[in-house]
Amino acid sequence: MKKPEKNSGFTLIEITVVVSLISIMLFFAVPQFRNTLLTDSINHTSRWIMGKVRVIKEYSTSKQKLCILHVNLDSNKMWVSEETMTEENLHQANEKGFEIPGDLRLINVEYPQKGIISSGQADICFYKAGYSDKALIHIQRDDNEKVSFLIEPFLPTVKFYEKYVGFEDL
Template sequence: MPGAPSQRAAGIVSRDGRCGFTLIELLVVLVLLSLVLAFTVPRFRATVLDDPLNSSVRLLVGLIREAKQRAPQSHRGCFLAIDMDGGRLDLVCRLPPDRRQPEAEAADGEDAQGEDTPLTSKTLPESVRVVSIHQREGEPVTSGIVRLWVNRQGLMEPAIINLRGDDETIGLTVSPFLPAVELADREIGPDDAGWRR
């Protein structure tokens, strides 16, 4: 038949009429796949996992999630302190009185865990810095220490955090009602987040 494809076009035809591939053909495909993976996996790791800016973003998002999880268990909520000049990230949560250490009790009944005693403290790589933080009210902050509060219900005040690496910037938008942090591959401001002034 002139219009019908031959059985040989699909592969090798065995004596009983079944089609398939030879062992050599399968080995050639496996070798080619191995070569492609050998060259792409290290490059993927270098660009995504080992990149200081991307790892800093993952670190910051992880601390935000941890603050939202720990805040309902604390007495007065938590805050994430971001030292924009030193690149330090501190998560501070105040424990209820029955869960504090006895030696940490204050003489006058104040919360004795301490204002600056972090549960978790991380430092950003030297090549990454926080360039600006926007909060609902006021102008963007470009230096100093900014505290982002999480209340006892686990709701974080809205904020925009811009991180800059060697050659790129990533913007993070934190919403009180959304569980995920939104990311953008550029510096963002209140207009980009839909905030109205």
């Protein structure tokens, strides 16, 4: 005698429910994914600047060395040096520096006393005593949206502004 066949498969209702759930999840996830792609370079750059400033301040204080964050506005690059580096080490540090992503551009670096530096290289010093130069780093996206990073002399954190901010605005 033959055993009855089992129908293995999904019913139309089960398939409809699964497709509906996947559609709802994609409806909410895709716009967030698109926004992540658009803001990824500014987030990456922000994390680098904020993290690097904190590390440089701690390092210069603990090792009792003058450290400098070099912001090269012409090559769209940032790199760090310290006072005891040789010429060869300085060149290597420059070569290994952080390159700003292609859709971003360093506009300028602003100091309260020195003013605005828009071309060449701007240096932000981090001193042995634990303080640094006060400076604003301005970055622009391809879509003309501008952001600013404020480095405070006595604070380990960098303040991020989602617009162009000068010292007269603070």
